[in-house]
Amino acid sequence: MMHHAKFSAFGSFAPKKILNNFDLEKIVDTTDEWIRTRTGMFERHICSPEEAASDLATQAAINAIEASSVKYKDIDMIICATISGDHPFPSTACIVQHRLGMKGFPAMDVSAGCTGFVYAVETARQFVENGTRQNVLVIGVDILTKITNWQDRNTCVLFGDGAGATILSRASSSDISRIIDVEIVADGSQGELLIQQAGGSRNPASHETVDKNLHTVYMEGNKIYKNAIKSMYSSSDELLRRNHLSTQDVDWIIPHQANLRIIEGLADKMKVPMSKVIVNIEKYGNTSSATIPIATDEAIRNKKIRRGDIILLTSFGAGLTWGSILARY
Structure with missing residues (x-):
């Protein structure tokens, strides 16, 4: 079953x-x-x-x-x-x-x-x-x-x-809440665009790796920016089409809080008003895997997101990886 x-x-x-x-x-x-x-x-x-x-x-x-x-x-x-x-x-x-x-x-x-x-x-x-x-x-x-x-x-x-x-x-049979669908994707050929180069078995910790700051985040910002909008749009669009829904059916979009320009670029590409997009980047910056659950939690506690709302969560990150979740909260 x-x-x-x-x-x-x-x-x-x-x-x-x-x-x-x-x-x-x-x-x-x-x-x-x-x-x-x-x-x-x-x-x-x-x-x-x-x-x-x-x-x-x-x-x-x-x-x-x-x-x-x-x-x-x-x-x-x-x-x-x-x-x-x-x-x-x-x-x-x-x-x-x-x-x-x-x-x-x-x-x-x-x-x-x-x-x-x-x-x-x-x-x-x-x-x-x-x-x-x-x-x-x-x-x-x-x-x-x-x-x-x-x-x-x-x-x-x-x-x-x-x-x-x-x-x-x-979920019980009487629940209106459920995960409708999820799409997750990766493209390992672009892994070098966002990487922590040292600390693993490829470059174990040494005086040299520490001196060269190789244990910190390295990112090619411009290429990541272009990939982020394109990838989050792709996985979100795939979910909506697969489930015969449009952006008009979605109550709230909760994107990864990496950069306000990326969020606005995604909203523009999806043709949704920013009033339907949850944004808290001004207060937290980019907290990586924590951005979406923090933003969702705040929106629920602020009574923006309510039970029964259709929500679309979408993210992009190192790997390169990306993906989206379509759910009725």
């Missing part, structure tokens, strides 16, 4: 410390006007030296569970999307499982860059729909400020830290 999966609830968490554009003016050669004009960002949340991905992920998970009708004992799987986990191993999902006082079920990480949350939701959906899991905790968390090159004014202004979570549950 095939089951349907649904979003039970969302939760999010960001560190207390805030770094705004005027603070950045003191660190690198930039201005508030330059950052706002090119990115739409004003401030971003920054982890303290003691904070790690699992700290943020655990709190986001607690907030999601508390916002739902799902009990802690009913969670039967954890999938964590991250590229900046506490350690290469064990997985951040396993650490969160322990922090939540849980055990005895699978927990794993998914690595798909900024598209990680979309990939993790699609992975969780398979387990719920095939009947093997009932309530999967899905988390998107990244601490990009710890792998940021603070000498590169083009990239250091972009990133913030944060975590967002959802519970993907089995």
